[in-house]
Amino acid sequence: MTPGILHPLLAYARLGWKRTAGNPLGLVGSVLLYWLILAIFWGLWGATPLHELGAAGLTEERLLAYLAVTEWIAFAVGLPYREVEAEIQDGTIDMRLAHPIAFGLTTLAVWIGEVGCRYVVLGIAGLAALAYAAGAIAPSLPGAAVLLLSAALAMLLVLLWHLQIGFAAAWLGISAPTFWIWQKCLFVFGGLIMPLTIYPASLGAIARASPFAAMLFAPASLMLDGGADGAASTITLQVTWLAISVLAAVAVERAALRRFLERGT
Amino acid sequence: MAAIAVEHLSKTFRSRQRVAGARGRLRDLLTRQVPRDVPAVSDLSFEIAAGERVAFIGPNGAGKSTTLKILTGILDPTSGHAEVARLVPWRQRRQLAGHIGIVFGQRSQLWYHLPVRASLDLIAAIYSIDRATYVSRLAGLVERLEIADLLDRAVSQLSLGQRIRAEIVAALLHAPKILLLDEPTIGLDVTAKAALRDHLNALSREERTTVLLTSHDTGDIERICERVILIDHGRLLLDLPLERLRRDFLKLRTIVLATDEEHPRLELRGVATVVSEPYRLSLAVDVAVTPIERVVETALAQLSLRDIVIENPPLEAVIAAIYRGETGPRVPP
Numbered sequence: 001m002t003p004g005i006l007h008p009l010l011a012y013a014r015l016g017w018k019r020t021a022g023n024p025l026g027l028v029g030s031v032l033l034y035w036l037i038l039a040i041f042w043g044l045w046g047a048t049p050l051h052e053l054g055a056a057g058l059t060e061e062r063l064l065a066y067l068a069v070t071e072w073i074a075f076a077v078g079l080p081y082r083e084v085e086a087e088i089q090d091g092t093i094d095m096r097l098a099h100p101i102a103f104g105l106t107t108l109a110v111w112i113g114e115v116g117c118r119y120v121v122l123g124i125a126g127l128a129a130l131a132y133a134a135g136a137i138a139p140s141l142p143g144a145a146v147l148l149l150s151a152a153l154a155m156l157l158v159l160l161w162h163l164q165i166g167f168a169a170a171w172l173g174i175s176a177p178t179f180w181i182w183q184k185c186l187f188v189f190g191g192l193i194m195p196l197t198i199y200p201a202s203l204g205a206i207a208r209a210s211p212f213a214a215m216l217f218a219p220a221s222l223m224l225d226g227g228a229d230g231a232a233s234t235i236t237l238q239v240t241w242l243a244i245s246v247l248a249a250v251a252v253e254r255a256a257l258r259r260f261l262e263r264g265t
Numbered sequence: 266m267a268a269i270a271v272e273h274l275s276k277t278f279r280s281r282q283r284v285a286g287a288r289g290r291l292r293d294l295l296t297r298q299v300p301r302d303v304p305a306v307s308d309l310s311f312e313i314a315a316g317e318r319v320a321f322i323g324p325n326g327a328g329k330s331t332t333l334k335i336l337t338g339i340l341d342p343t344s345g346h347a348e349v350a351r352l353v354p355w356r357q358r359r360q361l362a363g364h365i366g367i368v369f370g371q372r373s374q375l376w377y378h379l380p381v382r383a384s385l386d387l388i389a390a391i392y393s394i395d396r397a398t399y400v401s402r403l404a405g406l407v408e409r410l411e412i413a414d415l416l417d418r419a420v421s422q423l424s425l426g427q428r429i430r431a432e433i434v435a436a437l438l439h440a441p442k443i444l445l446l447d448e449p450t451i452g453l454d455v456t457a458k459a460a461l462r463d464h465l466n467a468l469s470r471e472e473r474t475t476v477l478l479t480s481h482d483t484g485d486i487e488r489i490c491e492r493v494i495l496i497d498h499g500r501l502l503l504d505l506p507l508e509r510l511r512r513d514f515l516k517l518r519t520i521v522l523a524t525d526e527e528h529p530r531l532e533l534r535g536v537a538t539v540v541s542e543p544y545r546l547s548l549a550v551d552v553a554v555t556p557i558e559r560v561v562e563t564a565l566a567q568l569s570l571r572d573i574v575i576e577n578p579p580l581e582a583v584i585a586a587i588y589r590g591e592t593g594p595r596v597p598p
Contacts, residue, residue: 011390
């Protein structure tokens with residue numbers, strides 16, 4: 001990426017930020033729903049004999065903190081694939097393809113701006129919810145820095161997959177079915193509600209080997225062991241999957257573009 | 266020097282015939298149908314000189330939009346060659362973007378929920394326009410297209426006419442030398458159409474922009490262009506100056522008069538009554554015989570008018586006349 005391209009990409013990201021910040025009702029709705037989910041599970045775990053789950057040290061507070069991170073990521077990202085799907089379906093992608101910067105890059109830049117805004121707002125909301133419900137369980141300062149980095153990497157990773165899912169409309173005419181399958185895999189293999197550490201051994205192994213673990217479990221697990229302990233392996237895992245996902249996204253975009261150039265949009 | 270050069274350009278799409286319904290879907294899955302070749306553009310050749318304003322017309326499905334997409338680089342041709350601003354569009358799409366402006370009437374490059382200004386700021390960044398140039402260029406275009414009061418409004422709040430004006434500003438912001446317009450006035454009311462045509466006409470003349478315009482509206486063609494390329498089934502049918510099209514094919518106008526007289530009548534050479542109803546008269550005017558101004562003057566002098574509407578012949582009628590080998594739609598007897 002040349003320095004010349006950075007300026008327009010930043011402009012795209014600013015546009016994304018403005019688009020999210022310009023919809024305060026949407027942000028408030030996300031925060032309320034996020035809090036509601038945390039409240040429901042907080043109540044649920046209060047009624048669950050957690051010691052029977054067989055994971056040492058798994059308390060209601062730790063589980064709530066874990067969930068606060070996974071849901072933070074899920075809510076911050078939203079459903080951006082729908083935008084690519086809609087642009088392909090209504091042909092608006094033509095206008096973007098005729099621009100001097102690659103569609104995938106500019107789309108990601110906009111999404112990063114949008115997700116960045118929700119990252120901040122929902123991050124603060126999550127922190128407030130944890131402080132209210134579970135007291136002082138925040139990780140140490142280095143742990144917090146790792147968590148912020150890991151959550152950002154996780155969100156970027158999820159966005160790269162949304163881009164590919166959006167492009168599915170180039171072949172299928174619609175991306176939603178692909179998304180629903182992918183999302184179920186993310187929730188199950190990513191450990192949205194429960195950490196992979198309490199999964200049955202075989203399922204846990206499959207989940208850990210999948211990219212989904214790097215999207216939810218990896219950053220959220222930092223809340224289980226207090227922060228920076230597993231930081232290096234967590235970040236390494238995420239960066240590895242990021243590199244693979246970038247290659248996959250580039251390949252999918254190129255294939256979709258070839259199809260558009262050959263068949264039209 | 267040619268701004269756009271097209272040589273033996275062809276585009277053929279491959280399509281499989283789908284059968285509707287669940288049974289049809291199942292059959293599609295189980296049987297492999299041989300794809301059918303559908304030619305969209307066939308052996309098309311033309312050149313457009315720098316600064317020329319050309320209408321690219323034809324009936325629906327003639328291949329106009331396909332050609333325009335090929336020329337913008339977002340569609341590969343099956344064969345043939347084309348150069349736009351001396352670049353091969355499908356090989357140099359991103360470099361070409363800096364030389365062309367695009368307005369596809371049905372598609373927007375503005376961000377729907379954001380103010381117009383936000384999209385324009387972004388376009389300035391995309392094309393690396395420096396701040397001073399951007400400010401002065403924007404000021405000129407804003408004044409010319411009268412969108413000063415729209416800049417801070419969300420695109421979603423604009424009428425279609427306002428949005429298209431903002432689209433044109435967006436397309437021209439990086440000062441492209443070539444402007445490709447696909448149905449820019451589609452869906453606009455008469456006033457908005459007229460204003461937009463005036464703006465485009467003035468802009469293209471002032472900036473010596475090469476314009477390639479597709480439209481179904483003969484008014485767009487007459488007001489903006491100086492040459493007409495007519496295609497059908499992807500093939501070139503006619504390539505001639507507007508003056509000749511006007512003389513040979515656009516010589517018929519319709520005038521509808523609403524009058525205070527219950528049984529209005531108007532008799533002039535080259536003018537035929539199409540519909541005569543109480544308080545209303547519809548006339549077909551052969552402008553080669555009697556200029557439209559003369560008909561209006563006579564109507565004003567002889568009748569008490571409440572309203573007057575002048576209509577262009579629909580493009581379909583012009584094209585139909587060309588197919589029939591006539592020199593234009595006929596004045597009804």
